[in-house]
Amino acid sequence: MSFCPSISTPQSLSLLSKTKPIINGGDYKLGSRFRASADVPDFLSADWLESRRKKPFGPRLNFSAEEAVNCQLDALKYNDQPRQDYGIEVMYRFAGFDPFERSTYFGPFFDLGQFERFRRIFHHSTYRVLLGHKERKILSSLFVKENRFKQRIWIRGNRPEEEEIFQFTMVQRVGGSWDGYWLTESLLHDGDAFAGGLAY
Incomplete structure (x- = not known):
C-alpha cells in the first residue's frame, strides 16, 4: 500500500507546481517550482579556490628548531598583519600541547584549549612585549x-623601557x-610572570 497514492498521479503533480507538467515523450517533468534554481547567488569570492589552496602559516617539516622559533x-x-592577532x-x-588537557606552555597549568584564552595571555603585561x-x-x-631544543631570547618591546627575556622549548615529535x-x-618568561595572578 502506498503512503500517498493521490500524489503519484500526473494530475496531482500539476497541482503542486506553478506550471502544468510538461509532457516530453511520455515523461513527466515538474514545473519551475521543483527545478533546481540557477538563480541561487554565489556567495563565494572570486579568489575562494585559490585561498583554499594556501596552507595557513604554521609548522613545516623542513623547519629546523631555530627556524621554527x-x-x-x-x-x-x-x-596584526594581515589581520589582528x-x-x-x-x-x-x-x-605542542593537547587542547583537552591543562598545559604548562606558559609555566603554570592553564587550560589553553580555546584560542581566546591563549590569545589573552599574550596580551598580559608580561607577554605583550612580544607583540x-x-x-x-x-x-x-x-x-x-x-x-629537544631550548633558546633564550632578549626582546625589546615597542613601549619605552620595555625589555624581557623569554625561553622557548621546542620538541621534535616522533610518530603520529x-x-x-x-x-x-x-614559552616561559624569565621572571615570575604571573605573580599577581591572571584572569584569562
Missing part, C-alpha cells in the same frame, strides 16, 4: 636532547601525524 618571533613582531594564531599552530617588538637578540641556544615537526612545548 624565528618564524614564530617574526609572526609576533608583525602580529594573526601572529598569535601562528603561535597557536606551533603549540610588535622592535628588537631581539639570541642569548643562548642548546640542544638538550636530539629532539606530527612526526618530524618542531613544535613549541613552552
Whole structure:
C-alpha cells in the first residue's frame, strides 16, 4: 500500500507546481517550482579556490628548531598583519600541547584549549612585549636532547623601557601525524610572570 497514492498521479503533480507538467515523450517533468534554481547567488569570492589552496602559516617539516622559533618571533613582531592577532594564531599552530588537557606552555597549568584564552595571555603585561617588538637578540641556544631544543631570547618591546627575556622549548615529535615537526612545548618568561595572578 502506498503512503500517498493521490500524489503519484500526473494530475496531482500539476497541482503542486506553478506550471502544468510538461509532457516530453511520455515523461513527466515538474514545473519551475521543483527545478533546481540557477538563480541561487554565489556567495563565494572570486579568489575562494585559490585561498583554499594556501596552507595557513604554521609548522613545516623542513623547519629546523631555530627556524621554527624565528618564524614564530617574526609572526609576533608583525602580529596584526594581515589581520589582528594573526601572529598569535601562528603561535597557536606551533603549540605542542593537547587542547583537552591543562598545559604548562606558559609555566603554570592553564587550560589553553580555546584560542581566546591563549590569545589573552599574550596580551598580559608580561607577554605583550612580544607583540610588535622592535628588537631581539639570541642569548643562548642548546640542544638538550636530539629532539629537544631550548633558546633564550632578549626582546625589546615597542613601549619605552620595555625589555624581557623569554625561553622557548621546542620538541621534535616522533610518530603520529606530527612526526618530524618542531613544535613549541613552552614559552616561559624569565621572571615570575604571573605573580599577581591572571584572569584569562
